[in-house]
Amino acid sequence: MKMEEMPLSSPDNTKLEALMHDIYSELVEDACLGLCFEVHRAVKQGYFFLGEPDQESMKEFEIVDQPGVDIFGQVFNQWKNKECECPNCNRLIAASRFAPHLEKCLGMGRNSSRIASRRLARNNMSKSESDQEDNDDLNDNDWSYGAEKKAKKRRSDKNQNSPRRSKSLKPKNGEIGSSINSESHKYNHNTGISYESLGPEEVRSLLTMRCGVISEHTKKMCTRSQRCPQHTDEQRRAVRVFLLGPSAPALHSAELESHSFDIPDGQMSRLQWVESPNVSPSDSASSKASTNHPDSRRPKKKKTLSLNSGGGSGGLTEGSGSSAQSSLSLSSRKKKPKLSAAFISSIYDDLN
Amino acid sequence: MFPRFTFNITHITGALTPWCRFTVFAVFFPSDLNTMNKEARLKATINQKLTETGERERLKELLRAKLTECGWKDQMKAQCKEVIKEKGLEHVTVEDLVVEITPKGRALVPDSVKKELLQRIRAFLTQHAS
Numbered sequence: 001m002k003m004e005e006m007p008l009s010s011p012d013n014t015k016l017e018a019l020m021h022d023i024y025s026e027l028v029e030d031a032c033l034g035l036c037f038e039v040h041r042a043v044k045q046g047y048f049f050l051g052e053p054d055q056e057s058m059k060e061f062e063i064v065d066q067p068g069v070d071i072f073g074q075v076f077n078q079w080k081n082k083e084c085e086c087p088n089c090n091r092l093i094a095a096s097r098f099a100p101h102l103e104k105c106l107g108m109g110r111n112s113s114r115i116a117s118r119r120l121a122r123n124n125m126s127k128s129e130s131d132q133e134d135n136d137d138l139n140d141n142d143w144s145y146g147a148e149k150k151a152k153k154r155r156s157d158k159n160q161n162s163p164r165r166s167k168s169l170k171p172k173n174g175e176i177g178s179s180i181n182s183e184s185h186k187y188n189h190n191t192g193i194s195y196e197s198l199g200p201e202e203v204r205s206l207l208t209m210r211c212g213v214i215s216e217h218t219k220k221m222c223t224r225s226q227r228c229p230q231h232t233d234e235q236r237r238a239v240r241v242f243l244l245g246p247s248a249p250a251l252h253s254a255e256l257e258s259h260s261f262d263i264p265d266g267q268m269s270r271l272q273w274v275e276s277p278n279v280s281p282s283d284s285a286s287s288k289a290s291t292n293h294p295d296s297r298r299p300k301k302k303k304t305l306s307l308n309s310g311g312g313s314g315g316l317t318e319g320s321g322s323s324a325q326s327s328l329s330l331s332s333r334k335k336k337p338k339l340s341a342a343f344i345s346s347i348y349d350d351l352n
Numbered sequence: 353m354f355p356r357f358t359f360n361i362t363h364i365t366g367a368l369t370p371w372c373r374f375t376v377f378a379v380f381f382p383s384d385l386n387t388m389n390k391e392a393r394l395k396a397t398i399n400q401k402l403t404e405t406g407e408r409e410r411l412k413e414l415l416r417a418k419l420t421e422c423g424w425k426d427q428m429k430a431q432c433k434e435v436i437k438e439k440g441l442e443h444v445t446v447e448d449l450v451v452e453i454t455p456k457g458r459a460l461v462p463d464s465v466k467k468e469l470l471q472r473i474r475a476f477l478t479q480h481a482s
Contacts, residue, residue, distance in 0.1 A: 015391060028457070029454060035425065036449040039432045043436060043444060048436075
């Protein structure tokens with residue numbers, strides 16, 4: 001091995017090199033001895049050969065290659081059909097349903113506390129209201145103000161606030177959430193709310209957030225979102241006009257038209273509706289046929305356009321001028337309401 | 353091995369481990385220095401300096417790390433296993449291992465490791481040699 005030449009005189013150089021090698025040998029010998037001591041201790045203590053796999057465990061942990069079994073030799077869904085005994089209620093529950101059952105059984109977890117508080121509220125309310133009603137009325141679902149329902153109805157209540165419920169309810173927090181909750185608190189957790197028992201402010205707030213269409217059968221307002229597929233925008237508009245008066249605020253759903261149309265149409269509506277404020281808004285779409293304005297039988301959502309369709313009876317040029325523009329903009333809408341213009345005209349027939 | 357001298361050792365510095373029977377690090381009295389020649393004196397000084405500055409320890413650690421890294425240690429362990437199997441697990445002694453392992457160990461050190469270590473020693477020497 002060739003070493004680098006040092007800038008020293010050669011006798012010193014050789015001496016230094018010799019010294020170097022000596023030091024190096026010392027260090028290497030030191031390392032060897034260290035190793036020997038380490039090994040010897042490991043042998044005497046018995047852990048020298050521990051790192052190597054022994055035959056016994058090799059056989060035990062060999063890879064299994066049989067069908068129906070994984071590489072460890074375990075069967076796949078061995079516990080699928082097993083039943084476990086709940087330590088709380090001592091019932092036999094299926095394994096896959098065990099965790100949710102335990103959550104409810106022990107009273108821990110989000111859902112169980114929610115259900116419990118709701119049950120409490122229902123019990124309190126039914127206790128306070130059972131004095132008000134006669135026994136006959138309990139059987140009459142239409143007129144009850146939210147007392148205990150039959151088991152069928154109760155089932156729909158059960159999952160009212162569970163995470164599985166439709167997501168449309170969730171983002172609506174704040175005022176509406178609290179108001180809805182307070183209303184539901186008063187009137188039981190039905191799918192509808194009785195409008196007669198709400199104050200004007202509550203009605204207003206409810207209608208700005210919810211569908212609100214009053215069902216023919218139960219006389220309750222729909223609490224689904226403003227885009228609920230069961231009711232059309234026309235029904236919603238009619239309900240608002242019915243409940244809030246002729247100067248009802250415009251629907252917020254699908255508001256693409258400019259607001260400039262709202263003001264003159266609002267005034268128009270007041271003129272037209274002043275004669276009969278008691279129009280029943282709960283008539284179904286197919287109830288009455290009318291031959292007014294067949295060309296205006298296009299999908300119409302805004303109350304502005306619906307009022308303009310009755311422009312024949314109202315006869316305002318202002319409205320008809322805006323109707324052309326609004327009908328053009330609305331014809332490109334994607335959603336098709338179930339009501340035809342026949343229903344709209346039917347309302348005006350009542351006026352005339 | 354450097355030539356043996358008899359001198360009075362009153363203080364012994366440095367780590368005195370069982371296997372250091374070949375070298376003794378000592379503080380020398382002035383009266384002893386006259387009996388040594390320049391070479392020995394130089395060696396003694398260098399060794400002393402190595403220990404004092406902590407360079408010896410550093411070099412030791414460096415060597416150990418390098419030997420483990422390059423697989424020398426595992427090789428030597430395999431050699432040890434051979435010796436153990438030969439002598440029997442219960443009766444193997446330190447001496448058995450030392451006698452077998454040390455010459456092999458010295459030979460099996462890779463060249464790169466040797467070179468690096470020699471370089472470092474040389475650097476130290478040029479720095480501290482008078």
